[in-house]
Amino acid sequence: MKKTIVITGAGGVLCSTLAEALAMEGHKVALLDLNKESAIAAAKNIKDKGGEAIGVEANVLDEASLRQAKQEVNNVFGKCDILLNGAGGNHPLGTTSDPFLQEDDLKIKVEGFKTFFDLDPDGIQFVFNLNFIGTLLPTQIFAQDMVGRNNCSILNISSMNAFKPLTKIPAYSGAKAAVSNFTQWLAVHFSKVNIRVNALAPGFFLTEQNRTLLTNGDGSLTSRGNQIIERTPMGKFGKPEDLIGTTLWLCGExxxxxxxxxxxxxxxFSAYSGI
Structure with a gap:
């Protein structure tokens, strides 16, 4: 059955790949992104391949923006059947410079060096808002279309950080743990109105957000990139296409x-103790 699927953060590598896969299954896909040009370009790529898609500008942290986006989606495709909350990310202000605190770190006055005690509350709040509030608000807006209807669902994007927090990124790890917890809470809350709620927890996928963190200019791995591969039993980074099968399953009947x-x-990664 053809469904109307709304995807936030759809201008990015992972969500644009999922949008294309869902469109190729015959669904009508609305690609929402803060960057309107990215959303429109991703939608055009789908339409060029014979799918139905629209690109829509939307800020997942702004209720008015989301309501405007919902109106546009409803006018073109009808009511939302499936919501994929893909918007998210990290911020340097919520990141420590080193994985472990050493006593001598407190004496370092180099610009940009951050211990736990230097983390900016505004940066922490930005990361929490983008990942958690940026999941909650679109759900409040678009899930209203789903109440009492059949075969509707929500798919959130958590992270393996929610299972095992990574060093240096406490804000992102905590925010994704909140997304996982919210997924479970919402699944129970919506259980009587026929809305299923699940989440993907991707491991390490190379995206524009993390490419410079994990790889050097020549394509070789950074030290952190090597750490990840050594602790990933399959010995490689994920490809966006690796998310498709689980997405189609969880969104399907x-x-x-x-x-x-x-x-x-x-x-x-999340199953490996390192020993």
Missing amino acids: EASFVTGIVVPIDGG
Whole structure:
């Protein structure tokens, strides 16, 4: 059955790939992104391949913006059947310079060097808002279309950080843990109105947000990139296409009795003790 699917953060590599896959299954896909040009370009790519898609500007932290986007989606495609909350990310202001605090770190006065005690509350709040509030607000707006209807669902994007917090990024790890918890809470809350709620927890995928953190200019791995690969049993980064199968399953009627789960897609990273 053809559905109307709304995807936030759809201008990015991962969500634009999922949008294309869903469109190729015959669904009508609305690609929402703060960057209107990116959303429109991703939608054009889908339409050029024979799919139905529109690109819509939307700020997941602004209720008025989301309501305007919903009106546009409803006018073109009708009511939303599936919401994929893909907007998210990290910020340097919520990141420490080193993985471990050493006593001598407190004496370092180099510009840009940050210990836990130097983390900017505004940066922490930005990361929490983008990942958690940026999941909650679109759900409040678009899930109203789903109440009492059949075969509607919400798919959030958590992270394997929610299972095992990574060093240096406390804000992002905590925010994604909140997304996982919210997924479970919402699955219970919406269980009587026929809305399923699940989440993907991607491991390490190379995107424009993390490419310089994980790879050098020549394509070789940075020290952090090497750490990740050494602790990933499958020995590689994920490709955007690796998310497609689980997404199609959780959004499809084959998963009609599946709700409240968070699925790690991480090459075994979250299962590996390192020994």
